[in-house]
Amino acid sequence: MDPQLNFFQEPPNKTNQENAKAILGLSYVENYISQEEENLFWDIIVETPWQTDIKRWTQHYGFQYDYKARKIDYSMKIGDLPTWSLPLVERLVQDNIFPSLPDQLLINNYEPGQGIAPHTDCEPCFEDTIVSISLGSPTVFEFQKDGNKIPFLLEPRSLVVMKNECRFFWKHGIPARKTDKFNGQLYKRKRRISLTFRKVVLPT
Ligand SMILES: O=C(O)CCC(=O)C(=O)O
Numbered sequence: 001m002d003p004q005l006n007f008f009q010e011p012p013n014k015t016n017q018e019n020a021k022a023i024l025g026l027s028y029v030e031n032y033i034s035q036e037e038e039n040l041f042w043d044i045i046v047e048t049p050w051q052t053d054i055k056r057w058t059q060h061y062g063f064q065y066d067y068k069a070r071k072i073d074y075s076m077k078i079g080d081l082p083t084w085s086l087p088l089v090e091r092l093v094q095d096n097i098f099p100s101l102p103d104q105l106l107i108n109n110y111e112p113g114q115g116i117a118p119h120t121d122c123e124p125c126f127e128d129t130i131v132s133i134s135l136g137s138p139t140v141f142e143f144q145k146d147g148n149k150i151p152f153l154l155e156p157r158s159l160v161v162m163k164n165e166c167r168f169f170w171k172h173g174i175p176a177r178k179t180d181k182f183n184g185q186l187y188k189r190k191r192r193i194s195l196t197f198r199k200v201v202l203p204t
Contacts, residue, residue: 013183019150023143025164028152032159033088033133042135044084045107045193056114059107061085063200065125072125072200081105088133089197097161098129102197110139110174112189118144118173121162127199130162137190140180145170153182154194 013019020026033041050057054067064076081089085105092098104126108116121130134154141152143166154160162172180187 013151015183016152019143019152022150023166023170025162025166026143026152026170027161027163029159029161030155031157033157035157037088038135038157041084041195042193044082045135050109056111056116057109060105061107062102062104065104065106065122070122070125072122073203085195092131092197097131097159098197098199100199102129102131102199104198104200106196106198108194108196110137110189110192110194112137112178112191113176115174115176118142118171120168120171121198123168124201124203125198127201128163128167129199130167131197132160132162133195133197134158134160135193135195137192138180138187139174139189139192140182140187141172141174143170143172151182153180153187 014022016028020028045059048059050059060078061081062078063072064078065072066076081103082105089098089101093101110116132154134156136156138153138155141154141160143150143152152160162170166172178189180189
């Protein structure tokens, strides 16, 4: 290619693994769950009733989360994690991703054009480790801190772990749009469902 033409092209994004090195406490694993698990979880989740009180639909297990109050106490306990998720949460502990079994699962449903505002997860409500597993459409996550914005491609079946600086000091969010561009490639969004596992800190 004519090197002068190259001047007009956007610089390529870094890969997820390169970006993960730039944010302390961020790690990413491709294909953490199998295709069979993705299909199984998807089929069960889409048939389960959704909470529709915020723009994107959600399902809450373990503890209900109050988005406005940003607090959790024992009165918000709503039961156990669903049985279909138990082999997965045990694997998260065996693989040293969680130090002990997570007790909250939040399922988010994103239709094309929907996102989640940049945020850090409630600091006093949850322990250090936050894990998100993606089903369905690839989507670009954005990490932000001090004017720095780092895009990160969340692929189906992948796992992203946010601990440490990533969990407490970097915001993460998903821009509300229908198409993502990452490393020069366009990704037309389809339906995405994410499983966010956390361990609740109860007030003493
Ligand atoms: O959809 C995701 O992967 C992340 C969800 C999230 O950040 C949240 O529910 O707080």
